[in-house]
Amino acid sequence: MSPQTTELLRDRRRPELHRVVVIGSGFGGLIAAKKLKRADVEVTLISRTNHHLFQPLLYQVATGILSEGEIAPATREVLRRQGNVRVLLGDVTDISLENRTVTSQSNRGTTVTPYDSVIVAAGAKTSYFGNDGFAPFAPGLKSIDDALDIRARIMGAFEDAELETDPTKRAASMTFVVVGAGATGVEMAGQISELSRRTLRREFRLIDPRDARIVLIDALDSVLGNFGSKLSAGAAARLEKLGVEVWLGEKVVAVDESGLTTEDSSGKRTTTASKTIIWAAGVRASALGQTLAEQSGITLDRAGRVPVRPDCTLPNHPEVFVIGDMMTLHDLPGVAQVAMQQGAYAAKAIQRRLAGREPQKDFSYFDKGTLATVSRFNAVANVGPLRFGGFIAWVLWLVVHLMYLVGFKNRVTTVLHWAVSFVGRGRAERAIPRARLDPVHYEPADAAA
Numbered sequence: 281m282s283p284q285t286t287e288l289l290r291d292r293r294r295p296e297l298h299r300v301v302v303i304g305s306g307f308g309g310l311i312a313a314k315k316l317k318r319a320d321v322e323v324t325l326i327s328r329t330n331h332h333l334f335q336p337l338l339y340q341v342a343t344g345i346l347s348e349g350e351i352a353p354a355t356r357e358v359l360r361r362q363g364n365v366r367v368l369l370g371d372v373t374d375i376s377l378e379n380r381t382v383t384s385q386s387n388r389g390t391t392v393t394p395y396d397s398v399i400v401a402a403g404a405k406t407s408y409f410g411n412d413g414f415a416p417f418a419p420g421l422k423s424i425d426d427a428l429d430i431r432a433r434i435m436g437a438f439e440d441a442e443l444e445t446d447p448t449k450r451a452a453s454m455t456f457v458v459v460g461a462g463a464t465g466v467e468m469a470g471q472i473s474e475l476s477r478r479t480l481r482r483e484f485r486l487i488d489p490r491d492a493r494i495v496l497i498d499a500l501d502s503v504l505g506n507f508g509s510k511l512s513a514g515a516a517a518r519l520e521k522l523g524v525e526v527w528l529g530e531k532v533v534a535v536d537e538s539g540l541t542t543e544d545s546s547g548k549r550t551t552t553a554s555k556t557i558i559w560a561a562g563v564r565a566s567a568l569g570q571t572l573a574e575q576s577g578i579t580l581d582r583a584g585r586v587p588v589r590p591d592c593t594l595p596n597h598p599e600v601f602v603i604g605d606m607m608t609l610h611d612l613p614g615v616a617q618v619a620m621q622q623g624a625y626a627a628k629a630i631q632r633r634l635a636g637r638e639p640q641k642d643f644s645y646f647d648k649g650t651l652a653t654v655s656r657f658n659a660v661a662n663v664g665p666l667r668f669g670g671f672i673a674w675v676l677w678l679v680v681h682l683m684y685l686v687g688f689k690n691r692v693t694t695v696l697h698w699a700v701s702f703v704g705r706g707r708a709e710r711a712i713p714r715a716r717l718d719p720v721h722y723e724p725a726d727a728a729a
């Protein structure tokens with residue numbers, strides 16, 4: 281099939297319109313497209329998913345609290361009232377700086393989209409630090425697919441344990457290991473604990489789900505290190521109270537179907553049998569950074585991020601903006617607020633150029649603070665000079681996350697699901713699709729049987 285060029289689809293009445301291509305429907309891409317609402321430009325947003333994903337709540341999908349629809353509204357629906365945006369589903373495989381085109385692949389074939397300005401916001405993916413062989417046994421948590429896979433593994437592990445008569449194998453099914461003690465790892469470990477201790481406690485006959493062993497591992501020596509030593513120690517103590525074993529200073533050196541092996545600073549190795557391992561240890565920027573580097577002669581940093589100029593553009597290419605998790609600038613953290621503020625900045629820069637106005641000042645990040653939950657009613661907060669933990673931080677977390685969730689309907693159903701899970705014991709989203717019952721060995725051809 282020959283490549284289709286989206287030029288053919290252009291508004292022929294306004295061929296002079298400036299063409300902005302936005303790559304990615306995440307935090308950076310979506311805000312950039314929205315901020316161009318009143319601009320006299322033609323926007324094409326290309327993303328490999330048909331939805332905008334609110335990644336901070338992925339762990340709640342993975343542990344059965346929320347449904348995927350609540351945190352992943354269709355991008356098309358979000359932008360339905362914005363007439364100057366066209367949304368295309370496609371995996372971007374190339375950006376030609378010379379021809380100013382973006383090439384994407386979909387079931388339909390290859391699509392080539394020309395641009396006058398491009399905003400690259402393709403985010404990051406899970407990194408196994410060169411050990412990609414770990415991936416089938418230790419999925420990361422970056423997408424809806426990952427969250428549903430992990431949910432099936434967790435729920436399926438309890439089912440396996442109930443059926444298992446060999447005590448050693450049963451113990452492996454009842455052992456849950458989370459690698460990485462940053463916010464995602466802590467949230468996952470805390471929620472698996474609450475699931476086993478509260479939600480499932482009276483539902484099985486052979487096993488007692490409260491016996492589940494939950495291990496949180498990190499190569500560094502603190503939990504939630506970026507929150508400071510006091511909150512970090514408090515979070516570790518809270519996790520231990522929830523029954524989570526916290527192993528710090530332990531590097532994962534092997535992962536396979538039967539479990540994982542860690543090594544401490546003295547070289548001592550420990551092997552743990554586990555059927556459910558979750559990787560929350562690292563990310564690497566989208567491979568599109570490499571495509572840009574090869575053509576522009578820049579060097580990516582160790583995490584594959586593009587070093588951008590202070591105005592978020594690619595060196596020597598003022599028409600190319602690289603934002604969010606894909607870029608590096610002044611050591612900014614890989615968080616949603618950076619991506620959103622850069623998306624708004626890039627949209628404004630394009631509009632000022634088109635209006636012939638002076639460029640804006642360099643991008644400067646306004647840090648609104650950081651929050652992470654440890655368990656229900658317990659979170660930690662880093663807001664300006666204030667660092668605090670406990671119930672008030674948890675209420676703040678609740679309000680902030682509701683505020684940033686996209687869509688009124690999603691906010692209402694999320695509040696209901698939170699009430700069911702946090703005030704009550706239930707979890708609404710526990711179904712395991714049959715095809716996911718054995719994720720490591722699942723072969724799609726078997727599913728029809």
Ligand SMILES: Cc1cc2nc3c(=O)[nH]c(=O)nc-3n(C[C@H](O)[C@H](O)[C@H](O)COP(=O)(O)OP(=O)(O)OC[C@H]3O[C@@H](n4cnc5c(N)ncnc54)[C@H](O)[C@@H]3O)c2cc1C
Pocket residue numbers: 303304305306307308309326327328329331332333335336337338339370371372373401402403404421422463464566568603604605606614615616617619651
């Ligand atoms: C589990 C988890 C929890 C988090 N919790 C928090 C939190 O509590 N607070 C916080 O501030 N941040 C949090 N983050 C980080 C935050 O989500 C990211 O910093 C933010 O999403 C970055 O925005 P982005 O636009 O750069 O990338 P993303 O939001 O990741 O968006 C990337 C987009 O690009 C698309 N894409 C990727 N490759 C291609 C391609 N080749 N072709 C087409 N489309 C492509 C993707 O489908 C996606 O739509 C969390 C991240 C994770 C994974």
